Amino acid sequence: MKLSQRLLTIASFVKQNSFVADVGADHGLLSIYLIENCHAQKVFAVENKVGPLSILEKNTKNYPNITVSLSDGISQIPSDVNVVIIAGMGGILVSDILKKNQDKLENVQQIIVDAHRDQDLVRKTLIQLGYKIEQEKIVHEKVYYNVISFIKGRQGLTQNDIEFGYKIKSDPLFSEYKQSLLEHYKKIYQQNNSLELKEKIERLESL
Numbered sequence: 001m002k003l004s005q006r007l008l009t010i011a012s013f014v015k016q017n018s019f020v021a022d023v024g025a026d027h028g029l030l031s032i033y034l035i036e037n038c039h040a041q042k043v044f045a046v047e048n049k050v051g052p053l054s055i056l057e058k059n060t061k062n063y064p065n066i067t068v069s070l071s072d073g074i075s076q077i078p079s080d081v082n083v084v085i086i087a088g089m090g091g092i093l094v095s096d097i098l099k100k101n102q103d104k105l106e107n108v109q110q111i112i113v114d115a116h117r118d119q120d121l122v123r124k125t126l127i128q129l130g131y132k133i134e135q136e137k138i139v140h141e142k143v144y145y146n147v148i149s150f151i152k153g154r155q156g157l158t159q160n161d162i163e164f165g166y167k168i169k170s171d172p173l174f175s176e177y178k179q180s181l182l183e184h185y186k187k188i189y190q191q192n193n194s195l196e197l198k199e200k201i202e203r204l205e206s207l
């Protein structure tokens, strides 16, 4: 099975022998990889749509340690899940999924997020929920992704950490990522001369 660099990075963040909830599991490739490579003892693979669910059920039918669930976000995850993965969704949806069922996070030691937009909102939400950033990594596959691992705890983050990424300057892809973000923000700024965006561009340029 060939996994994308993005999904491989997510898998590499999972601590050995975890019980993982893969929220928005879709085809189930990540869930299967986690079991086959001993990252997870058990996976609770969640889908909230019938179409992807039927593919997920078909792909995982020979894996007794993968339980498939037609449910919303983390609403039905078992109490012994200790790692939650939410990948391939926007940051607003990721935040809603976590905030809506916060009571389900009591035993969740690690949350791995790959949000395709609004990563700053994800960082803020997870901090409010009592997590801190353990590590994050930039992945480039046509576009840039930020894969972030949160663990329980507290930490002081700067505005730059929240907006652009924690210890982001030490990432090997930082300078190309920075250039691409700057181009993106400057394009938006040409249409919308907002002061907020101007200041964001200046903060990023100064990194």
Ligand SMILES: C[S@@+](CC[C@H](N)C(=O)[O-])C[C@H]1O[C@@H](n2cnc3c(N)ncnc32)[C@H](O)[C@@H]1O
Pocket: 023, 024, 025, 026, 027, 046, 047, 048, 049, 052, 071, 072, 073, 074, 086, 087, 088, 089, 093, 097
């Ligand atoms: C773009 S796919 C990402 C699949 C995979 N996680 C990845 O990163 O490659 C997003 C998946 O999340 C599912 N999804 C969206 N909202 C969800 C929710 N609230 N609960 C469970 N699954 C959800 C969608 O049905 C879709 O299959």
